[in-house]
Amino acid sequence: MESVIVAIDGPSGTGKSSTSKAVAAKLGLSYLDTGAQYRAITWWMISNGVDVTDAEAVANAASKPVIVSGTDPARPTITVDGADASGPIRTEEVTSKVSAVSAVPEVRSLITELQRSIARGAETGIVVEGRDIGTTVLPDADLKIFLTASPEARAARRSGELKGVDVHATKEALIKRDAADSSRKTSPLAKAGDAVEVDTTELTLDQVIECVVTLVEEKRAAVK
Ligand SMILES: Nc1ncnc2c1ncn2[C@@H]1O[C@H](COP(=O)(O)OP(=O)(O)O)[C@@H](O)[C@H]1O
Ligand SMILES: Nc1ccn([C@@H]2O[C@H](COP(=O)(O)OP(=O)(O)O)[C@@H](O)[C@H]2O)c(=O)n1
Numbered sequence: 001m002e003s004v005i006v007a008i009d010g011p012s013g014t015g016k017s018s019t020s021k022a023v024a025a026k027l028g029l030s031y032l033d034t035g036a037q038y039r040a041i042t043w044w045m046i047s048n049g050v051d052v053t054d055a056e057a058v059a060n061a062a063s064k065p066v067i068v069s070g071t072d073p074a075r076p077t078i079t080v081d082g083a084d085a086s087g088p089i090r091t092e093e094v095t096s097k098v099s100a101v102s103a104v105p106e107v108r109s110l111i112t113e114l115q116r117s118i119a120r121g122a123e124t125g126i127v128v129e130g131r132d133i134g135t136t137v138l139p140d141a142d143l144k145i146f147l148t149a150s151p152e153a154r155a156a157r158r159s160g161e162l163k164g165v166d167v168h169a170t171k172e173a174l175i176k177r178d179a180a181d182s183s184r185k186t187s188p189l190a191k192a193g194d195a196v197e198v199d200t201t202e203l204t205l206d207q208v209i210e211c212v213v214t215l216v217e218e219k220r221a222a223v224k
Helices: 016-025 034-047 055-061 092-102 105-121 133-137 149-163 169-182 205-223
Strands: 004-009 028-035 069-071 078-082 126-129 144-150 196-197
Touching: 004 016, 004 028, 004 133, 004 205, 016 144, 016 205, 028 105, 034 055, 034 069, 034 078, 034 092, 034 105, 034 126, 034 169, 034 196, 055 092, 069 105, 069 133, 078 133, 092 105, 092 149, 133 144, 144 205, 149 169, 196 205
Parallel strands: 004 126, 004 144, 028 126, 144 196
Antiparallel strands: 069 078
16 A cells, blocks of 8 residues: 555544554654644634624635644644644634534535645645544545543543643533534534444553554555
8 A cells, every 4th residue: 555544533532633643653644633623713713703603604704714734743733824823723712612613514615625635645645633534534544443432531631631620621521512523414523334443441542552553554464
């Protein structure tokens, strides 16, 4: 296999970003964080005074921001209209509003096209992580992984990152976002029929990385 495309989906805090970056780095592949792109467009909407609860206003503005993702797993970058957005897209305000913006069909079709063109341009292959990569963005991916973990484990991991934030509040916010992402009409968070499900609750990050690397290597060996 000359180039390999790996889709990694799952809810928040299951380990998608950490696993995808490490797998891409180990195998010499590019890396794309699609959640960062939805966060970036959300940040632009907030900064430009667009009411994110007004789906029509969001749809009308969706094509305005220019979002550029750098795909080096050692140094992922994201810019909006040329400005570094990596810090501002991680604020609590963006996190609480991103599901409303990402549910708008016009936003999804624009971002999906952007993701497909980035994947096409990755010479050695790419690991793309998100919610709908295996089902919608790259349905022909060579390998699809769906990561899961208990809400308790996911909340503990997330609140470990955000110092001083209450685990209970983190868990509630996380469950609310998963419910919104799973119930939207256009390409909801879902496991593709042909995805391999990996429950990471009792696994260390290294074990998850090893598991995915082995699955990619098995795929590559099978088509040689
Ligand atoms: N298997 C694991 N065990 C313990 N901590 C983990 C595991 N996988 C990821 N983490 C940690 O949990 C946090 C969230 O992981 P991340 O990769 O950002 O998840 P996602 O992209 O699915 O939201 C990070 O701090 C990461 O280091
Ligand atoms: N492929 C994707 C990726 C993210 N998203 C949206 O973007 C949000 C942020 O994704 P993320 O991956 O940065 O979220 P975390 O799990 O890292 O907190 C999700 O809650 C979804 O609303 C999406 O709709 N489709």
